Each structure stands twice: as C-alpha cells, then as structure tokens.
Amino acid sequence: MCSPPIATSSTKQKPLPLGALCKAVAISGVTLLFFYIFLFDKSSVNYQLPSNLFKTLEESFPAATSPLRSSPPTNLRHIVFGIVGSMNTWKAKRPYIEVWWRSNVTRGYLFLDRAPTPEFLPWPSSSPPFRVNEDFTRLKGYPQVRKLVQVRIVRTILETFREGDKDVRWYVMADDDTVLLVDNLVEVLEKYDHEKYHYIGMNSECVKSNFDFSFNMAFGGAGYALSYPLMAAVATKLDGCIERYPYIWVSDFMLQSCLADLGVALTQEKGFHQIDLHGDISGLLSSHPESPFLSLHHLDTINPIFPSMNRSESINHLMKSAKVDHSRLLQQTICYHRPSNWSFSISWGYSAHIYETIIPRSILRRPLETFRPWVHNARAPLYMFNTRWPSNNPCEAPHVFFFESIYQNNTIEGRQIVTTTYSRASQRGLPPCSSSGNHSADFISKIQVQSLPAKRLEARGIDCCDIVYEPDINTAQVIYRACMDGEIIA
Template sequence: MSFVEHKSSVTSSLDITNSPTNISHIMFVLVGCNRTWKYRRSYIEAWWRENITRGNIWLDEPPTEDLLPWPSTSPPFQVNEDITKLKVYPKLLNPVVVRIYRSILDTFRLGENKDVRWYVMADDDTLFFVDNLVEVLGKYDHSKYHYIGTNSESIKSNYDFSFEMGFGGAGYALSYALVEELVLKIDGCIERYPHMWVSDYLSSSCSADLGVDLTIEKGIHQIDLRGDISGLLSSHPKSPLLTLHHFDVVEPIFPSKDRSESINHLMKAAKFDQSRVLQQTICYHRQSNWTFSISWGYSAHVYESIFPRSILRRPLETFMPWVTGRPPLFMFNTRWPSSDPCEAPHVFFLENVDQSSEQGDRVVSVYTRKWARDMGACSLNGNHSADPISRVQVSSPAIERKEAGRIECCDVEYESGKEVASVKLRACMKGEMLP
C-alpha cells in the first residue's frame, strides 16, 4: 500500500465536534532505544495508563531478549523505519535526529489516528501529568495549526539551538491538522536540513516553514539543570504542571529515595489531585510573623519572617546550571540560599497524602522535616522559632480541581511549641494580599 493510499484510508480527526478534549484524543510518540529503555522504563510506567493512554515507544531496533516479554504496563513498542534507505542518508550530520523526528511519520503510517486531535512527542525519560495535559490542550483548536512546547531553562541551551524551539525532552504537542500537513513534507524538510544535529531544532524548522511558531506553555519542563532541583519544584509557576524531564542528570527529588521511588512518590499525590501538584500557595501566621509556602504534593517551607508572594515565587537556587559559564544562566529569576535565620526556610517534604472524611471529605497531605535547619531563631521578628515543628499538615478540597492560572490562599493553625502546623487551602478573597 502506498503512503497516499494509507493516508486516505485513515479516518480524519478534523471532524469538528463540540466534545471536550479527553485522554483518548492524544497520541503519544515516545522515543527511546534498547540501550536506555531498561533504565527508563519505570519513568514512563509511572504515568502510562494501560488500555487508556494511546501511543508507542519507538525503538531503534527490535527489543533484545532481556527486554522481553514486553510488559503490558509499558506503551506498546514499535521499531522505526530503516532510515539508511533515504536518499539523503549519506549527507546526514546526525542520523539519530532523523529517526527521532520521523517517529511522527512512522506513527501516522500505523493508521491508528481515528479521533486523534494531538500528537505529543517526548523522550523516554519524561514524566507526564496527563489530566493536566488534557485540560491545557483543550484550550486550543486541534483543527488549526498548533505547535506547543517550551524553551530550556538554560540561556546557553536556547542560544546554542533556538529560542523558538520546543525542547523535545520536555515534550511538545502538535495539533492533528499540523501533523497531517507535516507528514507530506517531512522527508523533503529533512533533505532541506541534513546538517541539523538536534531533532527538536529540525522539528521547529519544519513547522516554521509552514508558518507555525512555538506556543509556550509554562508547565512543560526541560530541566536543563543539575543537582538539587528542589528549589525550582518548590516555586512552580501558577500554570498546571505538564511534564518533567532529565531525571537521570538531577538528584532524586525526595530525600532518602532513589529516582524511581521519588517519581512514584510524586505520582501518588498526582493520583489524588493533578491540578494542585507543585502549585505554590502562600499564607501567614501573624502571631509568629511566619510565612508558609506550600508546593502541593511536594514540599512545605516555613520562613520566620513575612515575605510577599512576589519574592517567594522566585525559586531558591539550590540547583546548578546545565553548563558552566558567565551569568545570566537561567531563563527565570532566582533567590540565593541564605544563612540568615530570617531568610532561610525550614524545609519539609511530602510524607503522605490521603483523603479524610473527618475534615469534610478533603485531601490531607503531610510534609515532614528531613533535617534540622541548625540556625537560631530570627531575632528581628520576636525570636519565634519554628524548630519545634516536625510536620506540616495541609488540607485541600477533594472534589474540586484547582482552576488553571489562579492562585489559592490558605489559613494556618498552630499552637506555640507544638509539633504540627495545620494549613487549610481555600479560595482567595477579592483583593487578598498580605494580612
């Protein structure tokens, strides 16, 4: 069957309907290889939903014996077409780039596109928050050309490749209308740009030649950083969390857990409420002059001073740059960690999350202290030490998804000297700022 015949036999996904976008409308195009899959499979299985999510993991060759039998908990595997048969192959600077990008064409040719509205590309070490992805893609019209992704956090990476490129490790989404046009032109575009050595740049260039520029969504994260990224995750933008990438090059995101355990721990919270994962909520305990910063499902910070949201939305620079060089290094503002007890937070990480009927059918997440702050109290604000607190307990609505793009407020209950501080999330009152 020729490509044209195959294309015409596929039911078009561009029939205009009034139905909201749902998970069945998304086709995941995940790209890996035999060498990496055995180490990264757990990342994908943490979010993949058997018999619900659609798509494939594309490999460079048939699975080796140690990868078989192929588990049903993983996406079905496919093997990319042999690109050595392409007439442009001898001119390619990096053939892997072409294999990755042509996974779009390989997926389309499977003929499984009925009702597909979006193709979502990503690497095999990318964590998706699918409910949030469905909500965000639902804002866009899949019958029009859309290319949705994000830049790198690293200025150097964007400079080296392109500030107009969606980084594929973080993941990017192509509307079905755009995919239908691209598959007719992919090989011609590859012949036009044989010198490109990054698949994301090739993808960006091919879309740009069709007049389609990148649309940025802040919840997509390349994580071109190194070391401890807890500062970044504790001050997430108010956009819904969509993806996290590069787990192999950063430290495990939870203390005393390895990378796979950390991912599964975060996904436990996500199963209760994806809309609030990493969403920063800030509130105050005036009696003690304390500020609480909650990154739901991940961490809680307690400051022995009153800080406005405009300050705490800047991540603590706990991480290192992707590559060394002269500042500025990052695409966002940061705060330096401080040894001043009035500025340094007491840090707590998620211990558990569950639903509580005792609190009016709310979700209760508990954050525990993993190490002592080892500083005195902030003398400027009355020496109200938060050292006695060992646990921060946060309750949130069980049946209400947080509205995308909106912040929430909260109230703190704490008796001096007690081990537990209780925080209740709620809708902000009109004009609510500092108390």
C-alpha cells in the first residue's frame, strides 16, 4: 500500500497526487524486472530447469482421459505357485499339498533342498513338479549369512521366476505344510491390478511374532502373492538384498526389507492364516473374519481341526465343502431363534454353535480362545484380534457341532440347494441356562444348514437365517436367506 508523501517546510514543489505516485512506482518495478530477465548473465546461475521438464511430467502423469487397458478376468492359469519343501519332511507334508494341487491345471514348482530319493520316484503328477534349489555359496555375502536355510527359502522366489512361465499375472509363494484355497485366491487377486506392484499377504496372529520381525511383513508360511512386475523387479535385486542384509535370519523379513527398499508396502488380506498358535484352533476357525478363506499353515503344530480325525483326514474333510461352495467356506453367519432365546453361529462347512441365550453379534464374532500362543510365556497382549474366554457359565458356553456331510439337490424351481450337516462333538456337561424364558438345547444332536451357492463372497452380502425345529426331534434346521431391514441387529 502506498503511503502519502510527507510534506516539509522546505518543500516548495507541489507534491504528486497519491495515485500518480503509486503508478510511477509500479512502472519502475516492471522496468527493473524486464531489465533483470533479459540482461542478467545466465551463466552465473547454478541450477536451470531442464528443457524437457514439461514433456517428462506429461509422460509420468498421463491425461486422466486416457483409456484404461482392459484384460480378461484373472483365472487359475494366470497364477504360478512356488512351494518351499524339504526331502526330510516331504513324506509327512505331501498330503497337505496334494489336497489342493490340481494336475494339469495348477502351475508351479516344489523346490527341494536335494533330489528325491528312489522311494519317491517316479514323481507323481498329483504333486507339483519338483526342482532342486541352486547352490548360493557363490554370493559375496555368503560367509556372513546367519541362516543358510533361510537364504534357500527366499531365493526360491528368484528361482521360481527363472522358470520363465508365460502369461503369468501372479506368483504365490507358500510352504509345503500350507493348504491353499486356490479358487478363493483367484477371486481375491482379481480385485488387484496385476500390472502394478502388489505384495499381498497377512501378518501373524500373535503380537510377539510380528514384534520380533515386522508388523508390515507377510508371513510366508501363510503364503503371499507378488504381481508379475514386482516379481520381475525383485528377482533382479534379491541377491543384492541378501548381501545387504546377511544378518537377517528369517526369509520373510529379508523379502519384506528388500521390497521396502523398492518402495513397496504390504497389502493385507485376512484370509491368509499363518497359525502361529498351538492346540485347538476351532475357536478361531468358528469365527472367521468376513473375507475369503485363503490358506492354513502350521498344520503339524496344532490339533487336527476335526476332533475325530487325524490331520490329513481333517484337511480332506474340510475340502469336501470347499469343492461345493468355496466362497462360503468358514464364513460366519449369526442368527437367532427368539422363541427359545437361542443364538446360532455357523462357520459354514466347518462348525455350528448353539448358545442358550441371545448374544450380540459383536461378541460372537470374537473367537473363543480355545488355542494357545506360539510362545508359551509371551506377555499380553497375545493376539492381533480380540478373543472370548471359554466359560463354564451355561448361558455363555456353546453346544458345539462339527461338519459331517454335504449334498446338493434341486428344488421345484430348479434352483440348487446345498445342505450341510453338523453333528454334536460331545455333550456340554452343563445345566441349562437359567435365564427366564430360555430352553435347553441338550437334545439337539444335529444341525442341518440349507443355502444357495454363494458364487462369490463379496456379491452375496450378509446372510440371515430361519431356524426350524420341533421339541421332540433332535435335528434343528437352519435356512439361509437374505437379511431384512434392521434384522442384523441382535
């Protein structure tokens, strides 16, 4: 803002008007600016903008109106699996792989520490084709490597890529004691742009495991997915990362460090299950998060997931329901029978619980802590999720039923109905819930659940259900249907 001229006693000339003075100052400033631009010596400037700056920016940030490239939907043939195994344990782990591997359909390789012994030859088509891991002793950082077996594991990424498979969008890496739900994997990976860098997986269930390594790391036992361009990029950098981080003694952490150096962060998918747990994990599987079930790891460190079977039989039994309706597998549905004050919690294809009182969904979605943490003396907080303590209170303890059988039939309208049957594991051994109006469920020995095939989890929404039973019949029927407005509130 221009200030008026200050008059003095010696000033005889009439002062310029205020507007004229401001105009003169402005003209002088503009003149000096042009003088500076055209006459200033450019050779004295230390930094100049590159002449192709705007062209570079245009190439880096294309116009928003440019058309997106379209490609057909991702299918199983777009995925290559890299499985880490060992000849010392292959005999015991083989059933876990063969339950999900599909001959002439799935693509991938089992990487072993040494060639198979004669008892495993000829190699069957029911298992992935095997490869023997490369000798990595030539690496510069080899003498400093703390855990040689972990370097072998992480380099399986590089060796899987070097197989040179064509038309690949995703690489999925896992261990030989991991069961994968490949159809659900396809549905999940289809959500992501395979032409961009993606590192998709999940951390551990236990706080200590994540604290020891990284909360931003995909645990490799659970499995993780790398998009093709990211796999190509990390394949050129991996040996350098091993030499840079020879003190890292866990392969998953080494990979995460390498990817972080490339500027890539983990995208979490809750359906990958590391299972850093011990004991009975039925409480966890009976309250699965609302996301597709993708994997199950550490099967040899937990109890069989069905109490009347061994581990291998249990996994084969679970896959019976997966083959019929993979999207719905382990998805929790909660509904109520108001006349009896009963709450039903169904983990489809796995278990069913009846509670003799009305319990809100917010509580039933927390897993019952039937399991123990990976480290027995770990301090609380133990888990990455909230749990419920098992209880001997008859109003809080469930009647537990496990998946028994599945069959399909058509209705008059030609719609396919899937019926799963769940049988009581054992008598609860508690008196009935004493709350007013509640009824005992001791006489129920089976639960039948009827549903339409889910097709895709994200498309089906939240299920509600109707419960049908007669007091003198030992089977309760649960019929899935769409929820009505306001019904999902307990």
